Amino acid sequence: MPTTTALAASPAGAEADALVIGLHPAAGDDPGGAPVPAPGAEEVDAAFGGELAELLRTVGATGAVEQVVSLPTRGAITAPRLVAVGLGAPAGNGGTENVGGVGGTERAAVTDRVRRAAGAAARALTGTGRVVSTLGAAGEQAAEAAVVGALLGGYRFDAHRSSTDASSAPVAEWVFAGVTEERLRRATLLAEAVRTARDLVNTAPNLLYPETFAARAVALGEQAGLVTEVYDDAHLREHGYGGVTAVGQGSSRTPRLVRLTWNGGADAKKVALVGKGITFDTGGISLKPNAGMADMTSDMGGAAAVIATVLLAAKLELPVTVTATVPMAENMPSSTAYRPGDVLTMYGGKTVEVLNTDAEGRLILADAMVRAAEDAPDYLVETSTLTGAQTVALGLRTAGVMGSPALRDRVAGLGVAAGEDAWAMPLPEHLRADLDSRVADIANVTGQRFGGMLAAGIFLAEFVPSGLPWAHIDIAGPSFNTGGPRGYTTKGGTGVPVRTLIAFLEDVAAHG
Structure with missing residues (x-):
């Protein structure tokens, strides 16, 4: 990851290979006019004789969100290259996200535009050594957003490449x-x-x-000072984790369940995090079509998010005790695979009739949620790439949040504020009858085409103890970007909903 430092000198005189400034569009009554340099660019504008905006207009700059223009500075400032990136319209009448009267939704949107702009600039500056950014000069939230956006927008995953070209390397140092x-x-x-x-x-x-996912989680946890546990296949079978073992039995790579704990102190609230860890999902006997199956490498996005979140809680030393319970399995078709029609006895004793082996995530999560609840947490939050129905209902960028109404709304609101779009969804009681089983306590799917995201949430609710506030975040769309890069979101894994989860933990630390 690039190094990051805070600038202690004037941006115009800073030693750098490039300087990044922000731009707002021209005032509404002058749509064809020059863009307006954002806060932080005052000294740079002065170095250009007060004509910076007009100069940028001549090269096509409009201030539109994520638009990036670049020009040589010809010695006007120390950095040889000036990069201007659009921030869109400023919030309220004052140009910052902290103006009185600006609503929380607008503040969140403006802050996210800073993130997006920083990410776009980072991608445009690929191959650059040292970059100074003034994008966060409008306030504390903008400052943090500029850092996060730059570091995420410049992200590259090169672990599987035999070689890399220096010209395609991310920015090495951000100031x-x-x-x-x-x-x-x-x-x-x-x-x-x-x-x-x-x-x-x-x-x-x-x-x-x-096996390797569990090993990586434990190694990361030990580095961060977490308490770690791994349940192997023998332990899972012996202790009745019927969902995890059934899903994993079709693969030669046996399942695991990992627990990582950060202890926030004797009087700290306790939060259980659960994340779906299907390391690859073929659908099992209910085989998926070939189209898009390669993307099922992302079916452990929920597990990745909760692991990363508990690591971050430890590094931030949050006064909250957090335990991530992470079931891991590979869903494969074979002579040993579980079948439609099987009846599973889950951890805790409830029985489930399997009608579709491609609805496997809820089976491993049910085991993990029951185990997580045994720790008597104050809250339980689970996240998973659970249903294709989530993308049908909410698209590829908005997570669906279900569960206890108060906690559901709290988590969804914090997600929006953090820049990870989320929407609260209901769990209608009348859908429960569609999960009635002919032979078991509950079936893993309904026979209906509608309401699949909600039905999955209702299934999970069966495994939450009465009185425990809980939330389920379906990230089937938002966790993996199959399109081109945008803003600070690169192609592939997005890291959603890490920012939502850590915002929730910080909110618990502050308010209980």
Whole structure:
């Protein structure tokens, strides 16, 4: 990851290979006018004789979000290259996200535009050594967003490449104006956590399977000072983890369940995190079509997110006790695979009739959620790439959040504020009857085509003790970007919902 430092001098006189500034569009009554340099660019504008905006207009700059223009500075400032990136319209009437009267949703949107702009600039500056950025000069939230956006927008996963070209390497060093050392540290650690989740998701499934995934999680946990546990296949079978063992029995690579704990102190609230860790999903006997199956390397995105989150909680020393319970399995078709029609006895004793082996995530999660609840947490939050129905209902960028109404709404709101779009969804009681089984306590799918995301949430609710506040975050779309890069979101694993989860933990630390 690039190094990050706070700028202590004037941006115009800073030693760098490039200087990044932000631009807002011209005022509404002058749509064809010159863009307006954002806060932080004042000394740079002065170095250009007050004509910077007009100069940028002549090369096509409009201030539109993520638009990047570049020009040589010809000695006007120390850096030989000036990069201007669009921030869109400023919030309210004052140009920052902290203006009185600006609503929380607008503040979140403006802050995310800073992240997106920083990410776009990072991609445009590929191959550059040292870059100074003034994008975070508008306030503390903007400062943090600029750091996170730059570090995520410049992310590359090169672990599987035989060689890399220096000209395609990310920026080596970022220097940020307007950021405190405290904010810089938090933002850098946050970006590092998201990048860790991305690395795990992007690792090829022939290299990341339950045994190796568990080993990586434990190694990362031990480095961060976490308490670690690994349940192997023998332990899972002996102790009745019927969902995890059934899903994993079709593969020669046996399942695991990993637990990582950060102890936030004797009086700290306790939060259980659970994440789906299907390292590859063929659908099992209910085989998926070939189209898009390669993307099923991302079916452990929820596991990657909760692992990265508990690591970050430890590095930030949050006064919250956090335990990540992570079931890991590979869902394969074979002579030993579980079948449609099987009845499984889950951890805790509830029985499930399997009607579709491609609805395997909820089976391993049910085991893990029951185990996580045995720790008597104050909250349980689970996240998973659970249903294709999530993408049908909400698209590829908005997570669906279900569960206890108060906690559901809290998590969804924190997700939006963190820049990870989320939407609260219901768990209608009338859908429970569709999960009635002919032979078991519950079936793993309904016979209906509608409401699949909600039905999956209702299934999971069966495995949550009464009275325990819980939330389920379906990230089937947002966790993996199959399109081109945009803003600070690169192709492949996105790291969603690490920022939502850590925002929730910080909120618990602050408010209980």
